[in-house]
Amino acid sequence: MDATYIQQSIEQLKTNIFMHVRHRTLIQYTGSPMLDENQLFYLLLPFINGEKWDEQIQKSAITVGIVHASLSEHDKISESNATSKEQQLTVLSGDYYSGRYYEILAHSGNIPLIRQLSEGIVSRCEQQIKLYESSQYTVNEWYQVISVIQTELIKRFYQVYQFEQYSPFMHTGLLLLQLQKELHQHQCGTASNLFVKMQESVAGGEGSIESIIQKEIDSLKNLLNEYLETSEFLKDDLKLYIQHQVALNEKLTRER
Template sequence: MDATYIQKNINQLKTNIFMHVRHRTLLQYTGEPVLNEEQLFYLLLPFFNGENWNDKMDKSIITVGIVHSSLSEHEKIHELDATSKEQQLTVLSGDYYSGRYYQILAESGNIPLIRKISEGIVHRCEQQVRVYENKSYTFRQWLESLTVIETALIKSFYTAYNFNQYLPIVENCLLLLRLNEEDKKHKNGETSPIYQLMVDSSVQHEEPFERLILREIDTLTTNLLDYLQTSTFLHDDLKQYIKQKVLFSQK
């Protein structure tokens, strides 16, 4: 298995998701749904590692991808311009995607998956709400929130199909990638609301926030590389692929 094969399957998953949510007017005003390829890779990780796979699982990861798209659309809304046509259509696109994944789930009749995804949505949204709350949270609490935001829906899929052995990998990798992304944006003058709130809540610490986040990135990187080294269930080619992704994200 090589990077070309992995990317081909990620692209196919993206195409399948787009096919289920394509709408001409929404495409015109809001563009294609937002899909995070890192999240799609980890949805497919058990497949890449040779786990038993079936059509039901394909439909499940399409559903999770649509849920991610729906939540991403809602996060685009700008409070100061929520009445513009584009913003209203962005809200509608998120609602439309929501309707599509509920429709797919209902047609599947997969009650355990429906329950797990519903729990994942609630858990993720609870953490996302922290961005709008006038409360203080510790640096560690923010890391826990970011982990949930990045991985809750993938965890729902893993749990529904007994792929829990992959959770330490996805939680560490996606948190690491998110922290790297937030750090790079901040250095480029594109600080996100979550990053700013993390900074504001870190006043209790004696050292600068930038040092805290860089130290966490180093710790996650070390722990992840050690985990990959000692893992016995993950294929060697996947270990190498993930390792390269982790090291590349540091650049």
């Protein structure tokens, strides 16, 4: 196993997800579904590491990917231009993907997965709603928002199939990668709404939001390295891949 095999596994999962949600008109106006390769990697982490992985687990992984695509489409809606044809079709694409994963779940009869994903969607959406509330949150609370948005559905998937031993890598890795992405977008002048909220939470305090987030990134990086160094069950190629993910994101930020 090497990085090529890992990337091919991610691409195959992505293809399988696209096959289940492909719709010509939606692709024409909204493009292909948004899929985060880092999330797909951690979704596949147990499989790539050699855990038992049957057809039911594979279909469940595809379903989780479709749920992520559906929620990402709804996240793309622009408040300022919500009545345009493209925006209306973006709403429809999110609803369409929702219908597809409900259909797959209904046919599977996998009650534990249905329950866990339903609860996970509620939890994720509760955190997403905080972006539109007038309440003030601390920067640590915003870290929690990011963590739940990025990891909640994969955590639920792990729980159903007893893959919880991978959760420390997944939680730490995805939060770290997303914070690196948020900082990079800010440096490029395209800060997300979430980053703006974090910036507001530290306004007038000691230290800039950039230095505060960088400190958290460094802390998460040390924690992730500790997990990798002490793990006896994770394959060395996967440890290197995870470290490469972080290093690549870090390079993009520093180059800016």
